[in-house]
Amino acid sequence: MSDDRAGAVFGALADPMRRQLLTQLAAHPATATELAGGLPISRQAVAKHLNSLLEAGLLERERAGRDVRYRVTPEPLSDAVSWMAEVGGQWDERLARLSRSLGP
Amino acid sequence: MSDDRAGAVFGALADPMRRQLLTQLAAHPATATELAGGLPISRQAVAKHLNSLLEAGLLERERAGRDVRYRVTPEPLSDAVSWMAEVGGQWDERLARLSRSLGP
DNA sequence: CTAAGGTGCAACCCTGTGGTTGCAGTAACC
DNA sequence: GGTTACTGCAACCACAGGGTTGCACCTTAG
Numbered sequence: 001m002s003d004d005r006a007g008a009v010f011g012a013l014a015d016p017m018r019r020q021l022l023t024q025l026a027a028h029p030a031t032a033t034e035l036a037g038g039l040p041i042s043r044q045a046v047a048k049h050l051n052s053l054l055e056a057g058l059l060e061r062e063r064a065g066r067d068v069r070y071r072v073t074p075e076p077l078s079d080a081v082s083w084m085a086e087v088g089g090q091w092d093e094r095l096a097r098l099s100r101s102l103g104p
Numbered sequence: 105m106s107d108d109r110a111g112a113v114f115g116a117l118a119d120p121m122r123r124q125l126l127t128q129l130a131a132h133p134a135t136a137t138e139l140a141g142g143l144p145i146s147r148q149a150v151a152k153h154l155n156s157l158l159e160a161g162l163l164e165r166e167r168a169g170r171d172v173r174y175r176v177t178p179e180p181l182s183d184a185v186s187w188m189a190e191v192g193g194q195w196d197e198r199l200a201r202l203s204r205s206l207g208p
Numbered sequence: 209c210t211a212a213g214g215t216g217c218a219a220c221c222c223t224g225t226g227g228t229t230g231c232a233g234t235a236a237c238c
Numbered sequence: 239g240g241t242t243a244c245t246g247c248a249a250c251c252a253c254a255g256g257g258t259t260g261c262a263c264c265t266t267a268g
Contacts, residue, residue: 003123007118007120007123010114010117010118010123011118013114013118013188014111014114014115014117014118015226016111017226019107019110019111019114019187022191023191026191026192031244031245032244032245033243033244033245041226041227041228042227042228042229043244043245044227044228044229044246044247045226045227045228047245047246048225048226048227049226065235065236065244066234066235066236066243066244066245067235067243067244067245068244068245072191072192074188074191074192077188077191077192080188081185081188081189083123084117084178084181084184084185085185087126087127087130087176087178087181088130088176088178088181119255119256121256135214135215136214136215137213137214137215145256145257145258146257146258146259147214147215148215148216148217148257148258148259149256149257149258151215151216152255152256152257153256156255169214169265169266170213170214170215170264170265170266171213171214171215171265172214172215
């Protein structure tokens with residue numbers, strides 16, 4: 001099982017700002033500068049967070065001329081869900097169903 | 105939405121040692137000293153981790169005379185899964201199914 | 209009662225990392 | 239071509255937190 005993969009995802013999702021960035025990018029793709037415009041932190045801070053999410057495989061970057069758009073690639077979330085379903089499935093019936101619903 | 109709840113869970117699961125402790129406690133409940141026996145860290149370090157997991161709602165402690173047993177309570181994992189399904193559901197069909205399968 | 213083993217608390221390092229500022233590079237618009 | 243605007247890199251600061259040790263407390267075992 002891709003356990004370290006799940007670890008990277010959990011690490012990325014552990015930060016509130018990164019979760020906010022993810023949901024915001026879920027609304028629609030954007031550049032680091034655009035995102036920083038509506039947030040209380042600098043563009044470079046945003047860039048660092050986006051890089052973390054990128055390394056976790058949760059984003060993909062797409063160069064468009066002079067600016068870089070980021071969009072969500074949620075596949076790694078499945079690994080994280082699998083991990084949780086594995087640990088908790090024996091106790092919680094709802095989580096047990098998740099394992100089944102994650103089939104091929 | 106229990107968004108901060110999910111945050112606590114992600115924060116707890118972000119640490120590899122804590123994930124290992126969780127899986128180990130999933131195998132069967134144990135005390136901090138027992139857990140520390142099979143790990144390369146001190147009992148107090150284990151206790152700190154267990155406390156984190158406890159505050160995230162992922163464990164419950166049960167005093168038995170002079171020692172304290174910890175057991176897994178995986179309900180909060182559902183919140184984390186909900187959060188992920190919400191963010192990623194629009195792109196990934198498997199995650200979309202998770203939202204549905206989490207119903208009451 | 210005394211000794212032993214388990215827990216809890218506190219103080220203390222030290223690394224990781226979220227945040228900042230500053231500057232260089234580079235693509236686009238006039 | 240020159241200016242403007244976005245990205246990328248590097249140095250730096252400050253705090254959180256994972257880890258340690260040491261000691262006090264308390265419950266069980268002999």
